[in-house]
Amino acid sequence: MTVDKKFLTIDNKIETLREMRVRANASIVADFDEKLDVSWIYHDNALEGVVLSYHELKAAIDKKIISDVSLIPMYEEIKNHKAAIEMVRATARQWAVEAHAAKKSGKAKKNPITLDTLKLLHSVLTPEEKAKGNPYRKDNPLHRLYFHEIAQPDKITLRMKKLVEWLDEEETQHLHPVERAARAHFRFMSIYPWPKNSGKVARLLMNLMLLKDGFPPVVIHSIERQRYYDVLRTESAGLVPLVFESLENGVETSSRFFAELEEAKRGQKRAS
Numbered sequence: 001m002t003v004d005k006k007f008l009t010i011d012n013k014i015e016t017l018r019e020m021r022v023r024a025n026a027s028i029v030a031d032f033d034e035k036l037d038v039s040w041i042y043h044d045n046a047l048e049g050v051v052l053s054y055h056e057l058k059a060a061i062d063k064k065i066i067s068d069v070s071l072i073p074m075y076e077e078i079k080n081h082k083a084a085i086e087m088v089r090a091t092a093r094q095w096a097v098e099a100h101a102a103k104k105s106g107k108a109k110k111n112p113i114t115l116d117t118l119k120l121l122h123s124v125l126t127p128e129e130k131a132k133g134n135p136y137r138k139d140n141p142l143h144r145l146y147f148h149e150i151a152q153p154d155k156i157t158l159r160m161k162k163l164v165e166w167l168d169e170e171e172t173q174h175l176h177p178v179e180r181a182a183r184a185h186f187r188f189m190s191i192y193p194w195p196k197n198s199g200k201v202a203r204l205l206m207n208l209m210l211l212k213d214g215f216p217p218v219v220i221h222s223i224e225r226q227r228y229y230d231v232l233r234t235e236s237a238g239l240v241p242l243v244f245e246s247l248e249n250g251v252e253t254s255s256r257f258f259a260e261l262e263e264a265k266r267g268q269k270r271a272s
Helices: 002-022 025-045 054-061 069-104 115-123 153-168 175-193 200-213 220-232 236-271
Strands: none
Touching: 002 175, 002 220, 002 236, 025 054, 025 220, 025 236, 054 069, 054 200, 069 115, 069 200, 115 153, 115 200, 153 175, 175 200, 175 220, 175 236, 220 236
């Protein structure tokens, strides 16, 4: 199957999923998304080499559970991650509404992602850096999780500016949303502006772009960790298939859930 056909196929699957979500009870959809966010946090941390238990995730996120004081630093990181995901979802919804209004009025809306957007994502994940102004890396860490080439510290400011400019380019806007988000992710990771949480910011950026364009978020599973590290060491095209496959797996899982829900409803109607 060609790349264009693959994108067309996933577009159709996502449209079907979107319709099923609309038909479903709002509270069930909200509960599903809540569980998806827990999975998102689990796998995102696993990509960073931090394996969390379901108990740790639940204890950190659920306000009704009294947390173990000794685990509070980890709980704070999980809560910050959850807050960042919620911000990404809310921002994407707002931007989608604004884009729709702009389209109706015949005015093309510019790409809304700025340097401030990226700094805000980092601030929510890393609040201790916010007061300092989210300073970029001052050196190349010798011991780090990712082993791909990253920008020299004195090039970070320029490279970040160029990333935002690239998002505004007409050629970029004509890419399929999945390819555009994957390539933005790769470009951000090749800069790696902050010593802490750059990987999480890159994946939040990717999902902010996807959600804005009406796509579900992509969760790259922990079993793909080595592949993820490897494709970051090559050119950006290598990341596109991984992101595409991760999206496809997520869409199929979600579609099965909502299809089974609809089948159960039909069964109840036949029985009554």
